[in-house]
Amino acid sequence: MLDGRNRLNLDGQLAEAVPEELTDGPSPLNRAGRRASDALLDHLASMILRGELITGNPLPSERELMKRYGVSRSVVRETIIGLAGRGLLKTSPGFRPVVNKPDYDAALDSVGRLVAHLTTDEEGVKNIFESRVFLEASLARWAALNARKDDIRELEERLLRNREAVGVRRIFEATDVAFHDVLYTIPRNPVYPAIHRAYVDWLRKPWSSIERTAEIDLVMYAGHEGIFKAIVDRDPDLAEESLRRHLNTAWEFVRSTFDFQARAGGTARPSVSPSPEPASGQ
């Protein structure tokens, strides 16, 4: 029996919470051109957001849902896809969708998919990167002014780890990110760490394509050290300045990679397809 296992905790709730929209009459267009899948979507979305569907649990099977709500499988599937698109479900082909209550991370993540396309040209990456420098510089300033002792201890520790990783690409990158991350946690607002993860994610591609040598790592590390010292010295202007300089240096490396890749894939549409040729069959 699979009674209490992969059935979520919605055996009861669902049954009665079924919106009238989904149960009224035969099955034609539900009132006012509202899609059945939209109604179901709203319903499930609401359940997820209210915590009635536990995060991490799989959704009931599609066939179960269609029985439960009296809709066709098409509707169920479209609903699921819609929810997934909104970040309320994680789907992977062949598996049950998993409930994914959104937090700041999920929110940023959903932008990510769009931002991804904005970061295909240098212009887009530059805009994003610039905003990052701006924010992070402010965070550095804030840190210099407000960091607690344990914040500084954490910063120092991660700085050390970064030092030790010089020359070891993967680890250096990780410790690099980890160091910067402290800056985002100091204000103790969950929004910032989420933003940081988002930045790292968005800029990962161009970032990871930059050259890496022990010398370059050392330059980067030196930047971190400078930032750290300025914060320890409680010098906001210097902290900001150091961080700006550090990230701008990094940007130079990133930018240099664009001179290469910026070949075929221009910004607008040089478009590989030579001409639309409106004449074809049809």
Add this chain to the structure above:
Amino acid sequence: MLDGRNRLNLDGQLAEAVPEELTDGPSPLNRAGRRASDALLDHLASMILRGELITGNPLPSERELMKRYGVSRSVVRETIIGLAGRGLLKTSPGFRPVVNKPDYDAALDSVGRLVAHLTTDEEGVKNIFESRVFLEASLARWAALNARKDDIRELEERLLRNREAVGVRRIFEATDVAFHDVLYTIPRNPVYPAIHRAYVDWLRKPWSSIERTAEIDLVMYAGHEGIFKAIVDRDPDLAEESLRRHLNTAWEFVRSTFDFQARAGGTARPSVSPSPEPASGQ
């Protein structure tokens, strides 16, 4: 006639751009558990982002698409829903989906749907608001250091308009937003104005529920004036400080509204169904 109207310009392109994934073999699961709708989605997404599908134009009919790509209607529909979820299409029941190339605004907008749920409690609003204060304070500092003459002229003009609107709720709010908006445009990075619109959007609900009197408007205006003067005087610290103080004052008003509204919540649908009754069956 409907010849060149609601057919987009993709008669030619589509035909040849069809990815092999969608054409190979009979029709079982396309390689590696990849959903056909995902493949189609990527394909269309790419076309939209590359401008091959013109923004504002309707997509071809579903039946047309299924013929074109050799997939079933289910796949086409699921693709469309997926694209809509990503903000690449605007759909309204009964009408053809409309191409909607995303920009920073659209990106932020897609987060909005998720953020909306995070702003239902004071905690969430506070986090968001705090991040706004932080960013805007930095922008004020930046403005004090780098604003051009015409930036300052613009700022002054909007400050005046704001002054004139004291006491006239709707107009005051608009000019208020307009004033702040200048700060976001000064760095000349399209990301910031988008962020501002997003903030305004997210915080609109709690914001618009605050009390409004001529006196309060005057306090707000005074805040704007202080910020403006600090920027004109090229005093970054004062500019930042003024802005912080200004927004924190506003926050006090916002916060006071939570003591009231924190009743039923009433985000989406006041919903006829009174309560989910978390204790039923199972």
Add this chain to the structure above:
DNA sequence: GCTGAATTTTGGTCGTACCAACGTAGAAAT
């Protein structure tokens, strides 16, 4: 008890069918 084969369930896709809302085109009326 644990591994592996047999079986059931489930997601992915297809195809067909029906409804209601439009829009078009042709027929009918002015």
Add this chain to the structure above:
DNA sequence: ATTTCTACGTTGGTACGACCAAAATTCAGC
């Protein structure tokens, strides 16, 4: 000839049934 009305085709929304292959589950055999 212009307008009006009606029949028909198209389109999006939904339902149902059928397959396949990959999971999940069960069961047999070691």
